[in-house]
Amino acid sequence: MEKLIEKYYRPRLPHIWCPGCGNGIVTSSIIKAIDKLGLDQDKTVIVSGIGCSSRASGYLNFDTVHSLHGRALPVATGIKLADPELNVIVITGDGDGTAIGGNHFIHTARRNINLTVILFNNNIYGMTGGQYSPLTPTDSKATTAPYGTLERAFDIAELAKAAGATYVARGTAFHANMLVDVIAKGISHDGFSLIEAVTQCPIYFGRQNKKGDASAMLKTQRDNAVTVEAAKKLSPEQLEGKFKIGVLHQSEAPEYTKQYQAIIDRAQKGAK
Amino acid sequence: MAIKTIGKHCKGCGVCVTFCPKQVLGLDALGKITVVDETKCITCKQCEMRCPDYAIFVEKK
Incomplete structure (x- = not known):
């Protein structure tokens, strides 16, 4: 390591994340996946939005773009279309990717462009002081919900699948080695890949909801995560309150940059 | 094995201490990572894998 x-x-460590924040673990899993696949550092671009998770791009020694809030996917789409040879990895958070960038998220999934999106899900807007996000579970306390949230949370994996993503996986900061595998598979997949990385925010989410310290929150991830293979053998009652980890969905569909190139070729042929 | 700790990176969250199966690690008076008993280490690298701050590295010798 x-x-x-x-x-x-x-060379700008230590990072700014709070003590016990899982973002550092997820970022190292991304790096291990990149190293495992042997990607060329000069041919890999990391794009992020705004938020705690999106700070990760600033620590990584690649060509990186720390873009606008929620707009990481449009920026990444532009980079990928300009040079489809590049490996484009998007780092986003639950607030960045599903609230302000929610519309971009579903349409990028629909296009099936070959991007790898790693969505750090810490259930809260951490950087701005703990406002609830679309992935905050119902009845959780947040700065903007002192009596608990009323809204139901998105299941971002189901949302991505329904929107047309061709690779959907979930991992956790606790299962860091497994996260490396699902990220590596996502980068290798030809099409839109979403990896939800469940991570802990002990300061803004954990403290307000009495979830304990970072270690306790990691243990909660350990106890509530069920692998896709194990979940097949369990009844719906046994799966109550649990979440699945592993590769949740994989399918084949035409990839956007290839279709785009085909149209360019067809148009140029007609012009001659 | 050799355990290398970087005090400058450590924020004292205690994740490595919790997940060490052999009680090799502890926190010092300043709340930073410290190696209590290196001889007990079995090189499982759980601390290195879960350290969010890249403050501990374990190498097999």
């Missing part, structure tokens, strides 16, 4: 930090991180 120390060698990976020298190779793939900019």
